Amino acid sequence: xxxxxxxxxxxxxNQNFIKKLHCPLxxxxxxxxxxxxxxGRFCDNCERTIIDTALFTDEDLxxxxxxxxxxxxxxxxxxxxxxxxxxSNEQ
Numbered sequence: 001x002x003x004x005x006x007x008x009x010x011x012x013x014n015q016n017f018i019k020k021l022h023c024p025l026x027x028x029x030x031x032x033x034x035x036x037x038x039x040g041r042f043c044d045n046c047e048r049t050i051i052d053t054a055l056f057t058d059e060d061l062x063x064x065x066x067x068x069x070x071x072x073x074x075x076x077x078x079x080x081x082x083x084x085x086x087x088s089n090e091q
Contacts, residue, residue, distance in 0.1 A: 001058055002085045003075050010075060012058035013083070019065055019073055029074055041074075048072050054079035 001018070002011045010018040025045050032041035032050060039056070040049040050072040053061060064071055077084060 001053065001061070001081050002083045003077070004085050004087070005077065006086060010053070010061075010073065011085075012062060014058070016058075016062065018058075018061055019069075019071075021073060021075060023072065029076075043072070046072070050074050052076075054081060057081075 002013060002015070003009070004011075008021045010021060012018060025043070027043055027045070027050075029041060029050075029052075032043055035042045035049060037049055040051045042049050048070075051061075051064065052074050054076060056064070061073070075082065
């Protein structure tokens, strides 16, 4: 997985677009409610589960976004399955 912190865009390692991240609420992961869904936490404000991308493969996340493009994602810049990039997808 590749993430550009300037554009907030998430891509697969093959440069396929996954999602542009945006949360107007600026919630902290630690402050979200734990759920029975072990791969996510619940936001009481927007009433959605936020998925931890560290626990998914590129393929799984791509499929998840196809099924529900409005799925909220959490990216930690230090997670093992993430490469930080500052290039646009076209480069």
